[in-house]
Amino acid sequence: MPDSKETIHIALIGCGGIAQTHLEAISLVPRVKLEKVQDVRLSAAQEAATKYHSTCTQNADEIFKDAKIDAVIICAPPVYHVELIKRALVAGKHVLCEKPFTTNLKDAEEIAKLSAQTDKLVMMASKFRFVKDVIEARKFVQSGVIGDIVLSEVIFCSLVNMESRWNSDLKTSGGGVLIDNGSHAVDVIRYLVGPIKSVYAQAGRKTQKISVEDTARLHFETDDHVIGMVDLSWSLYKHTANYVNIFGTLGTIEVGWQQSQIWDAKQKTSKVFGNGYKKLDAFVNQIEHFADCVQGKADPILGIEDAVESVRVIESAYTSVREKKWLRVRA
Ligand SMILES: NC(=O)c1ccc[n+]([C@@H]2O[C@H](COP(=O)([O-])OP(=O)(O)OC[C@H]3O[C@@H](n4cnc5c(N)ncnc54)[C@H](O)[C@@H]3O)[C@@H](O)[C@H]2O)c1
The missing domain is CATH 3.40.50.720 (NAD(P)-binding Rossmann-like Domain)
Structure with missing residues (x-):
């Protein structure tokens, strides 16, 4: 009401x-x-x-x-x-x-x-659903300007010592970097390229003295057969300018921390469309x-079903880590 x-x-x-x-x-x-x-x-x-x-x-x-x-x-x-x-x-x-x-x-x-x-x-x-560049990126995806979307990737990696934070206490956090940064990644993928159908996740080599994973890689496929990968870490910087890349048959969208751009595969030219990640905005x-x-x-642009789905994808990802296999997110 x-x-x-x-x-x-x-x-x-x-x-x-x-x-x-x-x-x-x-x-x-x-x-x-x-x-x-x-x-x-x-x-x-x-x-x-x-x-x-x-x-x-x-x-x-x-x-x-x-x-x-x-x-x-x-x-x-x-x-x-x-x-x-x-x-x-x-x-x-x-x-x-x-x-x-x-x-x-x-x-x-x-x-x-x-x-x-x-x-x-x-x-x-x-x-991220409220970052101007991400909203613009979604408009580009939906306009068809980069053609059919085929591949996508998300990178949320930065060095944070979690050894004395609740994040590394499984009972409080529910998991490591996969549930923490991964919740952002899963929602931004769903927002930009649609619902995630299946996942395969791996926990990386642990470098912090904590009981939860500090690095993880999530492979995914969407309902529309977009495939992609998410890299998550509290223990390294990938040192890349962009946190989301979306690759289509006619071009690429790069959403970056400092600026975002769209690359036209025919013209072989890039156009800047945003001025990066502005947290407070x-x-x-x-x-x-x-x-x-x-x-x-x-x-709501993020309904209760989106919240539930983000949890469902992350839960499937943890099952995938344990069972070492691809899993469908929904039956
Ligand atoms: N959107 C983002 O970019 C972002 C960034 C960091 C954290 N988060 C999320 O925000 C939440 C908080 O993370 P944080 O980094 O601010 O943690 P934090 O430890 O800095 O702050 C948590 C606060 O909650 C208090 N607290 C603990 N239990 C409580 C309870 N039962 N009732 C009321 N207060 C309680 C603590 O005393 C502390 O002050 C987490 O869910 C985290 O995943 C989101």
Whole structure:
């Protein structure tokens, strides 16, 4: 049910690293008012509340009980997402939840049911869908300007020491780099070249002293027979200018960190079409879109089925790592 209110009153749960970008983005969107922040570490909540002029609490109940709050943004580590989303929905709040949506498919499917029953919006945060260059790239793909899409690749590799972070604790994270950076990659592939039909995944040589994989490669095929590969790592830089390449019969689209371009195979010329990855802009676009959806002005470009599907693909990828074979994502 859309909210006709002019101002969306929002609360943020989990005031750690990524929350800082959400908070800054919220502060730039006048129709979204930050009402409350919560963290199990009170000091983190207090710091955020002071900086962004809201109230704070250590107890999530205070958010769920507060009738003034229309929506919550969940930025706690992955294992907590399912319970927080369910409690928010039952309390009548709309939800924007960070990736990975959940750590297993069963939880994601239960949330989808509850979202339908409560008639409240649940969106997975997926910043790349809100990056201008990625949106332009999708338009090029759909226009046919690079011909039939045949191959695609995504690269999310950078050196991050995870030895003392929750990311390397399987119970909290649900897995290593495959679920972490992989959730972004899978969603961006689905957005750009369509649903993923089958996967084959490998965990790479481990170089950090952690129990989860720190490097992984995911091979995929889409429903439309686009084949491709995703490289993911916390332990190396591939040092490439682009994080997405899409190859068609008439050209190539390169989505880059600093700029993006389209290459015309007939003319053998490139044209720059974007100025790269602008993180804060993407988060502002994301919160604007979330507000539009809450107010009934737009349908989510990332529906609950997209969130569930991203979990389904990652879960299949982990099964593939264990069984060392190609797997169909859906029966
Ligand atoms: N979109 C992105 O680019 C991006 C980047 C980094 C992280 N993330 C995702 O955001 C989420 C948070 O990651 P992070 O890097 O900010 O982690 P973080 O460790 O920096 O912050 C997490 C915060 O949540 C708090 N917390 C822990 N358990 C909680 C609970 N049950 N209730 C409330 N607060 C709780 C912690 O005290 C901490 O302050 C994860 O799901 C992660 O995958 C997304």
